Amino acid sequence: MTSQVDIPKLVGARVKRREDPRLITGNGQYTDDIQLMRGLHMAVRRSEYGHARITRIDTSAAKSMPGVVAVLTADDLTDVLGPMPAAPATPDTKIAPRNVLTKDKARHVGDPIAVVVAEDRYQARDAVDAIEVEFEELPAVVDLEAAMQPGAPKVHDQFDDNVAFYWTLHTGEVDEAFANAGIVVKQRMESQRLQGVPLETRAILADYQPGEDHLTLWTSTQAPHLLKPIIGGMLGMPENHVRVIAPEVGGGFGVKADLYPEEVLCCVLSRRLGRPVKYVETRSENFQATVHGRGQLGEYEIAATKDGKVTGLRVKILADLGAYQGFFGNVVPTLSGLMLTGVYTIPALHCDIYGLFTNKTSTGAYRGAGRPEATYYIERMMDLLARELNMDPVELRRRNLIPTEAFPYQTASGMLYESANYGPALEKALQMIGYDRVREQQKGGPENGKYTGIGVSTWTEICGFGPSAALPGVGGWEMGKVTIERTGMVTVHTGTSPHGQGQETSFAQIVADEFGVPMENIRVIHSDTDKVAHGVGTFGSRGTTVGGAAILMSINKVKEKMKRFAANMMDANEDDLDVSGGRVWVKGSPDKGVTIGEVAAAAYFPAAFPPDTEPGLEAISYFEPPNFAFPFGVHAAVVEVDSATGQIALKKYVAVDDCGTVISPLLVAGQVHGGVAQGIGQAFYEDVVYDENGQLISGTLMDYALPHAEDFPTFELDRTVTPNPMNPLGAKGIGEAGTIAASPTVVSAVVDALKPLGIKHIDMPLKPERVWRTIQAAGRPS
């Protein structure tokens, strides 16, 4: 055997993605690409009213239309056990029971009332129009402040009002901080309702096999393992007779990490009819019936000394739950509550969060899920405070950043930030954006009515979901299984469910490095509950941090077993052995070793087994995170605002992010680019608009505006690396960071640009008309 060969490390290297060949040739199988013989198609009759009593449903005409096999309403669903599940925010959260189809009342535009099943999707769609529904329109509650008023129309009649929960937090001497403050700044801010707009709408295919009493559910979901026991429970089927598969999923962003009525309906119908049933959501339905994101109104007060040392924060948040609650509806606003103090040493904090029912689509997790809101609020408050103190906003931040030596740092909101080092990231970002140069340039004033502005945001966020105690009913652990096959190939099973994040590649990189085997010899299997026994899913930036950690645990267990076999083969001592470079070898005598292939053969076809050792070479591990993870960073942007029209040009964007250990720089960059794009989307373009009757005005992609490539300059990325001491990989997570950081960064830049006009704040989205009106109201001509 030759001596130890230096194999370049793959972790941290720019490695091509392995998912790509199938996706690049149009061979990726998304749910609607799967055709089963004798398949039926389901279409949904939904409410066109925001709030109405349903007084009559007549399905007789629909039932007699060509190709129609069944038409069901709520009364027909006697074989669905129990309401849709929803997680509480507090022990006394009012959970509004939600049935799969609504019966007496429609509570939002899009609320499902009846379903049609037909031989083809065209026939199903035609039959939906033939279902007659009579409504008695009711006053709708759409505005959050109105929803809280006594006497407001009630979304759910069984409750006294529209307040589902009240969550509160109080730490430190808040009243004292405000009483003794050198300065107090107040601001009302909105984090507007958004849509996730994954480019693939939800798609579902259910196939019940009566002979085996077995159900297979293909669905465009981020969490097949979470759905499996719930589907089983709602159908009264044993959990281990249900198989849930997430095929290729065309974007999730959090909105596909929920259980949806249509999933239950397709399963029930397939069982009843003995044929596969498929449902593909139209884009219009996606806008009405897939959970929305954000939707908060924040009222903030910040107290500080005259030198700019923040001493206290008072927060009131009204959170828009929509009509129903789901997995994350109640939970997301509380995540805002956990991150209110951001990267700053704020010792005193009082927070009141009200979760409110409204006659709108339910809200849920959407990229960042509560943390973009919290980060936006605190960053805006710091800018406003700096303005009032006539201090540079970066200098104000420097005075309040948690110093490096203070980590691990316990925040006033009860979070333990495990490690961070804000200073170097800040310096790098300032240098990359050319902060001093832009400030100098601004002294020249506007050119042709165009104002230049610069914004800097220092951010941290809570991810790597997470300690299971914090995720009751769901769990926050992740499962990773590593198997060395008989021929020395490696198979990884992960309970995560990647849908674009590239973990088939990044997990293979970890395995390749640890064992020293080529990437081609490694296969990563996920998203099928029959192939992967247990898991939680991909959301909350947990794939690498939690899923990768579980895999690393199993790799280490397998290494130990390999050493046992190898020791037996070489007549050596286990403790003297090491595993790397594709071999198990004797420390100090690297020439003495056996290949992984030889060990695998010995593990399955032994000449003699080592004592007390079972055959086989695999390990299953569950990683239970001891803590959330807290990536951090600094983003900065330069904008130019045309004061004549309010149009904004984004001239430069810089992101310096720290996600701990980096497995794949290419994948991390992809997550930051995509995340920043969505954060800018919220800041400048996106807005879900309802009228006072609960009609969804922004109902198609002709009305809901997304950013285009030409709206962005090149995003300049860099990083610092502060390994996470509480994670075996040292990873922190990066999936949502870009979105969390970007909105406050670009808003800050625009407000900074308009500082000479006396403008201090503009609510998102900063559409040109809103910017222009703010300029007009500031009273100075453009």
Add this chain to the structure above:
Amino acid sequence: MAANSPYQIRLTVNGEPREAGVPARRTLVDLLRYDLGLTGTKEACSVGVCGACTVLLNGRLVASCITLAVQADGALITTIEGVAEGDRLHPLQQAFIEHGGFQCGICTPGQIVAAKALLDTNPQPSEDEIKDWMMGNLCRCTGYYQIVESIARAAGARG
């Protein structure tokens, strides 16, 4: 032809003659996906703004979700399945892999077909020309940067 009875159409898809009997209201994307089994092309917005349904019709980029199948009778269609040459990936496909031009992959078929049409028309596009041409192809995952980069690199590789 009566409303729901089949209208016989013949067309060439990726060089192969194909035919199908479809109702007049069948869109081209539905014909490709469900009647001809070519599921690479996707429908994502249904109103022709997102580009996921992009195919080449007689050499020009069109939104197949707002084109009727009957309008494509007699046409030459190229879909994503026709971009690679057997096992050999098109330089664009290679570039998208090298430079991370996609994540979830749902918009990718439309992106590749649109980018191929660009490079066939303008082999050395500037970054602005790429962004302008690709405006009809939305992506929610990548923030566009790595898509534009992939196309630019593919152009460089060919030039």
Add this chain to the structure above:
Amino acid sequence: MIPSAFEYHSPTSVEDALGLLGRFGDDAKLLAGGHSLIPLMKLRLAAPEHLIDLGRVQGLSYIRDEGGAIAIGAMTTHSAVAASELLRSRVAVLAEAAASIGDVQVRNRGTIGGSLAHADPGADLPGVMLALNAELVARGASGTRTIAAADFFTDLLSTALEPNEVLTEIRIPVLPANTGSTYLKFANQASGYAIVGIAAVVTVSGATVADARVGVSGVGETASRASGTEQALRGQPANADAVKRAAQQAADGIEPLGDIHASAEYRSHLVRVFAERALNTALGRAQGRG
């Protein structure tokens, strides 16, 4: 989304198309590029029982220099109009407006005739037609007639076309020497439609503005001319100050629409700002300053 069922007809001549229109009347719609109509049908906001596809009618797609005018067939695509060297050099405003429509996919199917006949308030071309004093040629059962652009756009989504007429040609009168033109647009970020689109055509004579025409798209229920601005600029010195003053009146006489994308007040404001900018560009081109 899936449209309601309909019958499809594919005539190969204008005569046949007219015959079908006569037969089916109100139950029929003409199909050109389909990029306005088919989305509406998929949303089930429109459900014609008969679609008459003009796509296979021969001889309706051309751009011809006929000496006194440029003639454009009604089924000429926006791509062809945007790429036409003839139009880019001689009627820049039209080529620029066509190039600004939607995206490559839309421009490859959308047609000039289809866009004008549909007369969506957010369409770019109607205002351009007004600024160019274009003539629209329509053929009906009783023969051919020419409709001036000024008479063509009658109401929201309505034109002077009779139900049994087909728009066959658009005629652009040749622009005089020393004329410059441009199209400037504030687009709806989501749909690409014009929230405000200004078509500016300026002719200079020496140091004076001999003629100015400003077409406004996107603002009112129909496209219109900013006649106040035009009158205010005619005969004035050909400079930015005159343009600035004249542009103040650009929104006069227009009843602006308001929706979630832009309020009436903002549209009016943009008309003034964009009219000034477009006129300055057109003026510069008229003076040979490119």
